[in-house]
Amino acid sequence: MTRLRSVAAWACAAGLALGLAGCGDSESGTEPAATAAGAAAGANYTTPLKGVCPDTVVVQTSWWPEVDYGSTYQLLGPDPKIDAGAFTVSGPLGATGVDLEIRSGGPAVGFDPVTALFEKDDDILLGYLDLDEVIRNSAEHPSVGVLAPYAKSPLMFFWGDPALDFTTLEDIGRSGKTVLVGDESYLNALVGEGLFQRSQIDNSYTGDISRFVAEDGGIVQAGFVTDEPYRLEHDVQEWAKPVKYVLVGDEYPAYANVLAVRKDKVATNRECLSKLVPLFQQAMVDYLADPEPANQLMIEVTSKLDTAGYELSTGLLADGNTRQRELGLVANGSDGTFGSFDSERVESLIGRLTPGLTEAGTPPAPGLKPQDIITSEFIDRSISLS
Structure with missing residues (x-):
């Protein structure tokens, strides 16, 4: 689903009198963020990526910072830099030897879908997509999911x-x-x-x-x-x-916020993805265990971006973390591995979506199969939620 989820942002932008918390002022330029998450990132994420992955691993999200992307912010090492003009935050990717750049999406990119951004900007390696979007765009903008952070859609x-x-x-x-x-x-x-x-x-x-x-x-x-x-x-x-x-x-088996790669980049980045995807797996496990440092970083990042009033709070993010666990949104896959895909579930989703998409004039790629849009090749089978 397109992420039109900002209560405060859209109320402020429209000038609505809903008694919301104040709309934040924007700041510009690049400045460091004070974060405790960096210390943990440096200690926990040490797989050498220099010379294997791009010097800067660019991740495109589909909205402003929020609980869905907490594990990605978890990977940022010490002293990340916030670029308010570009709507990005960047810094060391743990202690891996390369940098991580996280880009905001939705309003920050004029609501361009991530599949379109994949093709507009070759620097983007990974992006967050709902799997029904992957299916919908499989003919003209093919991409492949490499990790399923959500077992159940929120x-x-x-x-x-x-x-x-x-x-x-x-x-x-x-x-x-x-x-x-x-x-x-x-x-x-x-x-x-x-x-x-x-x-x-x-x-x-x-x-x-x-x-x-x-x-x-x-x-x-x-x-x-x-x-x-x-x-x-x-x-x-x-x-x-x-x-x-x-x-x-x-009732509907779509995977939400799948970490995906443009399809033609899978083969050329196979060595990188085999080392990088497990780091994202581990970061999600770590984020659920102790979300506070990454949550505080996301609050700080959001406060420095011109979000037209979209705001985060400690209470909102903590509530989101609780719901992720208690509602089974974040859970191990059917094989007991965190982040893995169930091919039968994906096949069912393709079958349920195809008639409507075809009728709407946006049919999936002919003969689309689960292996065309998802892979568990890069997932570390030893990583799971306890």
């Missing part, structure tokens, strides 16, 4: 009317309630399978929470369980109460 449909009590997507569909969402490929699958009714889908969602508040939570809206529930309860003063939700990942 995508949700949420509502605020306490009289509503949905437990499945089909419950939402039967209700006929308006479902506010962007123009997403998975919707065709949900409608085609009868889970939602086409007539209830409103594709006008732009990330703005004002309509949800104005209608007193009487609509169903797309969002992310690691973000909106906390913001609505704690940051949006005109709401300031819990919401209910159904997790899409309980």
Whole structure:
């Protein structure tokens, strides 16, 4: 799903009076970030990468810093530099001998999808993509997932009317309630399978929470369980109460925030990826065990970028970490390895998406198979969550 998830950012940009926390001022130039994460990175991530990987490993995210990318920030060594003009943070990749550059996405790149950025900028080695996006773009912008940080997608449909009590997507569909969402490929699958009714889908969602508040939570809206529930309860003063939700990942097998590579780069970077991907695996395990240093770095980075009001807080990120664990969003793969893919699950996803994508005029590559879009070749089978 396109990440239109910034409650504060879009409220500030639109000048909405929702009683949000103040919209931050932007800063420019390059400056160092004070972080405790660097010490851990230097100690834990020591695989020699000099001469094997690019001197600077560039990772393109699909949004501002957030809990989904905590493990990537975990890899930054001491004294990372924030470039507010370029929306990047960079520094040593642990003690590997090369640097890491993390690029913000979404509004920072004019909402260009990561698959398009792969082709615009050859410096980008890795990017974060939802697997349904990989399938959708497999014909014209092919890429390959190399690591699945999320075992279950954090995508949700949420509502605020306490009289509503949905437990499945089909419950939402039967209700006929308006479902506010962007123009997403998975919707065709949900409608085609009868889970939602086409007539209830409103594709006008732009990330703005004002309509949800104005209608007193009487609509169903797309969002992310690691973000909106906390913001609505704690940051949006005109709401300031819990919401209910159904997790899409309980019924729809898409892998979210897959770490991916442009397809033609897999072979040429095979040696690099074999050493680099396990570092990302280990960083996620370490981040879940102690997220605070990387979270503080992301808060600092975000405070120095012109995000039109998008903000992070210790409470928001800690809540996201808790939900990642308690809801099983981050878990070992079916083979017991952290970050591995289940080929049968991917094949099911291809099958569910193909009819709708074809009808919409964006068919996947002909004869698309799981091995065309995912690989577990570079994953270290010894790394798992305890």
